[in-house]
Amino acid sequence: MFDKILHPFAVAVAWVWVKIHDLLVAIGFGSGSGVAWILSIILLTIIVRILILPLFLRQIKSSRSMQAVQPEIQRIREKYKGKKDPVSQRKMGEETQALYKKYKVSPFASCLPVLVQMPVLFAMYRAIYAVKDLAAGTYHYADVEADRLGPITQSVAAEIDGSTVLGIPLSHTITSGDGPFGIAVFVILIIVMVVLQFISMRMSMTRNMPPSSDPNNPLVQSQKSMLYVMPLMYVFSGSFFQMGVLVYMATASVWALAQSYWTIKVMPTPGSPAYLELVERRQSKYQDWAKDYFARYDAERAGLPSAADDQSVIALNERTLAEVQAKAKAQRIASDFPETMTAGEKVTVYRNLANQEWTSLPDEMWMHGVREAVSKNAERRAATAQRERTKKMPREQRLREAQRQREEEERRQARRSSAQGAGDVSAEEIERRRQERRKARREQSKKKHR
Numbered sequence: 001m002f003d004k005i006l007h008p009f010a011v012a013v014a015w016v017w018v019k020i021h022d023l024l025v026a027i028g029f030g031s032g033s034g035v036a037w038i039l040s041i042i043l044l045t046i047i048v049r050i051l052i053l054p055l056f057l058r059q060i061k062s063s064r065s066m067q068a069v070q071p072e073i074q075r076i077r078e079k080y081k082g083k084k085d086p087v088s089q090r091k092m093g094e095e096t097q098a099l100y101k102k103y104k105v106s107p108f109a110s111c112l113p114v115l116v117q118m119p120v121l122f123a124m125y126r127a128i129y130a131v132k133d134l135a136a137g138t139y140h141y142a143d144v145e146a147d148r149l150g151p152i153t154q155s156v157a158a159e160i161d162g163s164t165v166l167g168i169p170l171s172h173t174i175t176s177g178d179g180p181f182g183i184a185v186f187v188i189l190i191i192v193m194v195v196l197q198f199i200s201m202r203m204s205m206t207r208n209m210p211p212s213s214d215p216n217n218p219l220v221q222s223q224k225s226m227l228y229v230m231p232l233m234y235v236f237s238g239s240f241f242q243m244g245v246l247v248y249m250a251t252a253s254v255w256a257l258a259q260s261y262w263t264i265k266v267m268p269t270p271g272s273p274a275y276l277e278l279v280e281r282r283q284s285k286y287q288d289w290a291k292d293y294f295a296r297y298d299a300e301r302a303g304l305p306s307a308a309d310d311q312s313v314i315a316l317n318e319r320t321l322a323e324v325q326a327k328a329k330a331q332r333i334a335s336d337f338p339e340t341m342t343a344g345e346k347v348t349v350y351r352n353l354a355n356q357e358w359t360s361l362p363d364e365m366w367m368h369g370v371r372e373a374v375s376k377n378a379e380r381r382a383a384t385a386q387r388e389r390t391k392k393m394p395r396e397q398r399l400r401e402a403q404r405q406r407e408e409e410e411r412r413q414a415r416r417s418s419a420q421g422a423g424d425v426s427a428e429e430i431e432r433r434r435q436e437r438r439k440a441r442r443e444q445s446k447k448k449h450r
Contacts, residue, residue, distance in 0.1 A: 009123035014150035033162030128244035170244035190238035196253035210271030290354035334367035
């Protein structure tokens, strides 16, 4: 059953492998057995890694977003702590999913690169494993004899099987009888692969993870265990790998190390030592020019009218915004402010970045916080304006307006409860209760006027 599922992947890998080899031959490498088959495995590994880069970047963004929403997730869990009934559990799940949707977070995104790589690794293993049997004419899968694996026929398999790494054929394992030198080559490759994996994982754990306040945390202990368990797994499993698979794994380990180093330098995890260093570097680079720039801006602004809607002030802010955004964009500072913000308000944000200590990178997550703050300020201003308008109304009109606002808020709550699933209470029951509360308020109001 497993062979039947894996066979199409092995055929696909075989086609890509052979086409890469054909390309190498076309640009001057020798045909037949030789280095071109070794290089084709290395290039196949690199191509697979490049193809899954978008998934890797999505994994990083998802991990950062997940970390950003953790406080809100924790509040939801505290809200339903100790409530094990189905209704509470359902509502907790719905609120959590709504939070994921709001922040565009997928808790499963971090699994995608691994899920994509595993079929390729198994398929590569099966394709290389099949070479020896194909060359001997004894290949079969799922108990069915076959004379080829995609483009790899018996003659092509013989070419591959004749290709060697330091004299060891690609289809051989450490137990294939290549003598002490062959065993030494296998051992060295396995050690190189394990060391690269260990360095990559240790670099990520020490440089790209926030320090834990509780070293006895099971998650922290699990991560520390994986640092040593994963390399040990390669020590034991590596003895069963063919030379071709070891070439693939060693190349993947080099790529993983380079990828970890790049991640730490460019996209570190918030709160990690690497992230704090990056914040400091980016802040220093931005403020080196921004402090002097905004000092000149402040001097020019001081000579203009105090009113923010004066045309000369508006012109200054628009010109300043265009200049600052061009510079900020080059320094990867987010600039997609809400459309409701004026040029002067946007300039103020950039000016604050020039004079304040940064606590985070001014990236997409930072901009999300800016939008949230702008939205809340707009709501507060609207509420304040509404209260001021209400104060100026005659008494009867104020009472009607207050009644209207209460009814509107009740309708919003009813819709929210209905959308989220208000336990076993139907929408009709919610409306009935609202009408009862409304009736009770009317009666209470009549008693006050008697």
